[in-house]
Amino acid sequence: MNTTVAISICSNALVLLGHDVISSFSDDGIGAKVANSFYETTLLAILGGYKWNFATKQVKLNLLTEKPLNRWQYMFQLPTDNIRVITVSRVSDYEIVGDKIYSDSKELDIDYMHRPDESFFPPLFREAFEFHLASKWAIPVTENATNADLYYGIAEKAFRKAKNIDSKEDTMRGVSAAAALPYAMRNGGSSGGRRWR
Secondary structure (H helix, E strand, C coil): CCHHHHHHHHHHHHHHCCCCCCCCCCCCCHHHHHHHHHHHHHHHHHHHCCCCHHHEEEEECEECCCCCCCCCCEEEECCCCEEEEEEEECCCCEEEECCEEEECCCCCEEEEEECCCHHHCCHHHHHHHHHHHHHHHHHHHHCCHHHHHHHHHHHHHHHHHHHHHHHCCCCCCHHHHHHCCCHHHHCCCCCCCEEEC
16 A cells, blocks of 8 residues: 555545545544545455456466365466456466466466556546545545435546546457456356356
8 A cells, every 4th residue: 555645545535525634544533534444445346346457467377286176177376466357368267266266277377456556546546536435435424425425426427437548548459358348248148267166
């Protein structure tokens, strides 16, 4: 976490609600307490809910010496900063179990969502995220559900704009194009490909 930028984001969200500026997560008052409790979990949920290019990584996975107990031949360790796996290259069939991927291939490359430093947040994403935080924090900070609804609507519009700009940074070729489609569409509505336990 880039604490300086994170505090600035939280402070902006709180100011939208009429709260005083905060300078740290340990400040007195409900605003800092709410920010300290919910900032990180809210951010991870937003990052994991869409294929943000600025939060996407590519990596070749490490093959583990331990053998799977089920039908798969090989086991790979997912990165510690993984939020959500987007695509798995080299294979068409695999299974994600906890922080491991099972496959019959000796090599796996993945595109996955990670948590970037706040300094890498594009301006439109940051603006939308601040509105989103204001919508989530409105009731505990102001006890006003109207504020929550208001900023939720603003955040939704802002995120649509941010996603539209973000999507234009993708060439939409090959695997990237497939990743942009809903999972069922990529597999013709079947249950083939990735398996979850």
